[in-house]
Amino acid sequence: MLSRATVGFIGGGNMGEALIRGVLQAGIVPAERVVVFDVSRERMKHLQAAYGVVGAETLAACAQAARVLVLAVKPQNMAGVLNDLADCVAHRPLIISIAAGVPLRTMEDALPPGVPVVRVMPNTPALVLQGASALARGRHADDTHMEAALTLFRAVGIAHELDEKLLDAVTGLTGSGPAYVLHFVESLIDGGVLMGIPRPVARDLVVQTVLGTARMVQETGRHPSELKDMVTSPGGTTIHGLEVLEKRGVRGAVMGAVRAATERSKALGS
Template sequence: MFESLHIGFIGGGNMGEALIKGLLSASPLLPDQISIYDVSTTRMKYLEATYKIRLSANAADLAASSDVLILAVKPQTMSEVLGGIQAHLSHRPLVISIAAGISLAVLSAGLPEGTPIVRVMPNTPALVLQGASTLARGTHVTDQQMEVALAFFQAVGKAIEVQEQWMDAVTGLSGSGPAYVLLIIESLIDAGVLMGLPRQTARELTLQTLLGTVSMVQETAKHPAALKDLITSPGGTTIRGLQVLEDRGVRGALMEAVEAATLRSRELGRS
């Protein structure tokens, strides 16, 4: 699938690096099949030294030579990037955007008519090849091209195709979700320290508790509420703790956080 493809990355930040790392470790792609352009020369040199990939002098040359072009840039710079490459895509490469909130319509308007475009919402666990990515295809994307796009993101975790109308909600849930989970992890570790545990012990117990709980949900396929009930004995310690969480509105706060991030994603798309 990848043997003859030349992959171009515009943007070499954390997510771009995660995808490069995943593609090289989990697919038959070779380093000389990947080229990158980033506004930071220092960043490009680091990626070249670390992954032995090729560097491009500018975004236009990279676009002109790529079979698959991955736009790993911030939403605020997307307009400038599209303006710089649109005249160099007459060969109609597959264009993949991982910029949060930027719709297929906006991407299509900034690229030549007929360009196949896939919009992707990855998340930061892709850095350790445990990401959750959703992909929405544009009008001109073939099934074979979508297979390629899915395979790219399966190299860094789980990847599924969704309707574009869900992408803002995905951004609010799995895109921003790692930050919510990290806040919970930090809070549980601090709580253990508050109760007298050494910090390293509290950290190890917290991380294993989360890992074990996720595995339990995945492997049993039971509803989280059913598993919660198994842990919650009448008049016991867990129900007392759950009462505090309900009193403090933790469930509602997490739901509101996802809602707020979803609405912000829509704002970014409109702007």
């Protein structure tokens, strides 16, 4: 579907720009087949200068030119965007939304009958092309539409299809997850500083430790507990540190954070 398609972007903010950069770097479509509209003219000029994409004068012009249309707008702006789109998507482009908390049914009801819609929950590491995205298809989106959407989001990380009912859980897990990881990273750095390591050195050591550990899990395919046991010798330093984490309930606290964020996502969506 993407081989000859023009991909449009309504919204050229941080996430929209990350997707554009990823799509172009992956060679999915050339810059001349990427059309962007943003209410900020300065933002439009930046994207055109940085990536050589085509700027659209109006939202309607962008939508009418696109076979695949990404709505990279804030949730509070979606109602207005959908209202404007209703009159300019008679050609039934694939609509992909990254607006958190806006259900598929809401978008489908606002658009002409038969328009295929895919809803995506990305996360902020997509800004450095290391994102984790979950996608849910609407009633009119078929396998070809979903494959096109997955291809776009795999250009900025990994992407999986899930039922829409699980997107709140994804929000609580990977949508909020970067904040949990950063909180832990910050705590590790402070621990190093507490023990006398200069902060810039502690930061460098911790960041590399987190990156390397994540890569070990990813590349070996081994269970995290198995890899953990590799550095946990009997009576050694690591087991004494892990004892403190267990006593203070770090595992349960993290699981509870995912639950709390998931429930909040459900409440906001309703």
